[in-house]
Amino acid sequence: MTLYLVRHPRPDVAPGLCYGASDVPVPEAELARVHATLVERGLHDLPVYASPLQRCALLAERLAPGRVTFDARLAEMDFGAWELRPWSAIPRADVDAWTADLLHYRPGGAENVLDVARRVHAFVDDLRVPAALVVCHAGTIRLLAALHGGAPLEQAALHAARTPHRIGYGDVVMLKD
Numbered sequence: 001m002t003l004y005l006v007r008h009p010r011p012d013v014a015p016g017l018c019y020g021a022s023d024v025p026v027p028e029a030e031l032a033r034v035h036a037t038l039v040e041r042g043l044h045d046l047p048v049y050a051s052p053l054q055r056c057a058l059l060a061e062r063l064a065p066g067r068v069t070f071d072a073r074l075a076e077m078d079f080g081a082w083e084l085r086p087w088s089a090i091p092r093a094d095v096d097a098w099t100a101d102l103l104h105y106r107p108g109g110a111e112n113v114l115d116v117a118r119r120v121h122a123f124v125d126d127l128r129v130p131a132a133l134v135v136c137h138a139g140t141i142r143l144l145a146a147l148h149g150g151a152p153l154e155q156a157a158l159h160a161a162r163t164p165h166r167i168g169y170g171d172v173v174m175l176k177d
Contacts, residue, residue: 002131003148003175004043005141008055009034010169016086020139021078021110026055034170035062043133043172049123050135051075060135073119076137080108102161103154117143117157138167148175 009030013019038044038059048067050060051074060068082090098105103114120143134144142165146156167173 001127001129001177003144004046004131004133005144005173005175006034006038006043006059006133006135007138007141007167007169007171007173008051008053008135009059011055014086016088018079018082018085018087018090018108020076020083020137021053022083023053024055026058030169031058031062034059037170038063038133038172041172046131046133047129048133048135049074049127051137051140053137056135056137063133063135071123073123074134074136074140077107077113077116077139078110080106080110082108083110103158113157113161114154116140117147117153117160120144121147121153121156138165141165141167141173145173145175 009026011019011024012027013024044063047069048060048064049069049071050056052070052072053075056074057068057070094107098107104112106112116139120140124144124147139160142160142163143157146160149156151159
C-alpha cells in the first residue's frame with residue numbers, strides 16, 4: 001500500500017496557539033495554494049481520506065468533490081482545556097507533566113498520545129486500498145509514519161511524540177510498503 005499523507009493548509013490562527021482538535025478556519029489563498037500543488041503532482045486522482053476538521057476537509061473536498069471518506073480517527077489530538085489557549089499561558093508544570101509521561105498524560109484533561117495512536121492504528125488496519133491520499137495533521141502524520149515501521153503500538157506512539165516534526169503546511173509525506 002502507498003499512502004500520500006498531506007498536512008492541511010496553514011490555518012488562520014495566532015502564532016503560538018494550541019489548536020489540536022479545534023475546528024479552525026483556513027484562508028482561501030492558502031487552500032488554493034495547497035490544492036494547486038497537489039493537482040500538479042497528480043495526487044487528486046487517488047481515493048481520498050480526511051480528518052473531518054475543516055482545515056483538512058475543505059482541501060479534501062476541493063481535491064475530490066463527493067469522493068472523500070471523512071474519518072474522525074484522523075483528527076489531531078484533543079488538548080481539552082488547553083485548546084485555543086496560547087502555549088505560553090499553559091502552566092509550565094502541566095507541560096512538564098506531559099513531557100514526563102508522553103504516552104499517558106492527558107493534556108488539558110482530554111486525549112493522551114496512546115489514545116490517538118490507537119485510533120490512528122485502527123484507521124490503518126481498516127484501510128483496504130493499494131494507494132490513497134490522506135489529508136490530516138502533523139501529529140497524525142507522525143503517528144502514521146511511526147506505525148508504518150512496524151513497531152509495537154506503544155513504541156511507535158512514543159517515537160512519534162518524541163520526534164520533532166518538520167512537516168510544513170501542505171507538505172506530502174509518502175509511505176510505501
